[in-house]
Every structure is written in C-alpha cells, then in structure tokens.
Amino acid sequence: MPKISIIVSSEKLDKLLPAMTLATTAAIMGWESEVFFTFWGLLALKKGYVPREVSSDYKGYEDELKRAVSSGVMPSWREVLEQGKKTGRLKIYACSTTMSLLGIKSEDLVEYVDNVVGAATFLDSAKDSDISLFIS
Amino acid sequence: MKVDLVVDARYKSCPGPLLALAEAVAKSSPGQVIMLLATDPAAPQDIKEWASSVNHRVLKVEKINEVYQIYVEV
Incomplete structure (x- = not known):
C-alpha cells in the first residue's frame, strides 16, 4: 500500500482541515499515513484546542468555513482525525523542538499523539x- | 437489489460521504450491501477509488433527483 507523510506547521482551521482530510482519507483507503505537527501546528494538538480562525490572508472566508463546519456540511478537523485514528494506520507525531520552544509538556497533548x-x-x-x- | 443498510451523506462535502461510508462498512459484514446517498458530485468517483483500494465493490451508481445512490458491497 502507498504511504503519505504530511508536515503541518499551522494551527489555523484552513490548514488543519485539508491536511487531516488527506491524511484520514489515505488511512481509510488502506494507506500508511503520518502527520508531523511542528511550530504553530503543534498548538492544535494541545488538549482543549479548538481552531476558531483561518489564516489572516483569508479572513473574508472565515464565517463561511465556520458555517460549513457547524452545519455539518464539512466535518470538524478533530472528527476527521479521530476517524483516521480508528483505522490504526494514521500516526500523529509532535515535534520535540517545538515542545520545548513553546513550553508544552507531553501531558498537555491530546491522547492520540503517537x-x-x-x-x-x-x-x-x-x-x-x-x-x-508541507502544509503551512 | 437487496440493501442491508442505507447511509445518508446528502449535503456533506468531501470527505463526509467517504467517512460516513467507511464508518458503516466497519460495522458491517462481508457480502452486505450498503446504499450511500450523496449529493457531492465528487462522491461516485471517490467511492470507486476507495473501493478498488480496499477490495470492496461498487455495484451500481444511480442519480435520482440530484441525489447519487451508490451501492457498495462490503
């Protein structure tokens, strides 16, 4: 089976959703799939984190994207991630350097970080x- | 065609229909037939790609009143 590796360096909604859509779709198709969260992307793996913003260049679309998610037209990025994890083929990695840079400890991270x-x-x-x- | 389960993914955009189908397949047994309802125009081709990758079978795709009925054998 093929394999996909994705690096995510942003915690914004418009970066997380497409990255996790590809990662989880790959896992559902039987592929090996891995996502490495680095720099600001690591913020998305902190317990309780909910992405509320899109990238600043695309602020004009923020309400539309949020409406698509809240109405169920698009799944939330966390739902997508959790379904990918259920396959057993999606691996989530947190960047060690960013952990120390941002003062994040292992216990601050959500449980599905491998x-x-x-x-x-x-x-x-x-x-x-x-x-x-590389999604940034 | 005998349908064991209907999965309604109408009005969901990619990857919604595939996620809904995959969840249903995980709870089904081999040989069962699932009818997936979808309005996303990308869904029929997406489901065919997925099926060929994981050895399930798309038996038939119909479009009725802008809704795709995608029959998948688990």
Missing part, C-alpha cells in the same frame, strides 16, 4: 513515502 519525535526520526520514517506534503 510519539514526540525530532526531525531525524520523522525524516527516517517519511523517507519511503509516496507522497509528502
């Missing part, structure tokens, strides 16, 4: 991927 890793570990895991994406 591991806290550094760049070399993620690269080693991602090196045989068929698709690799």
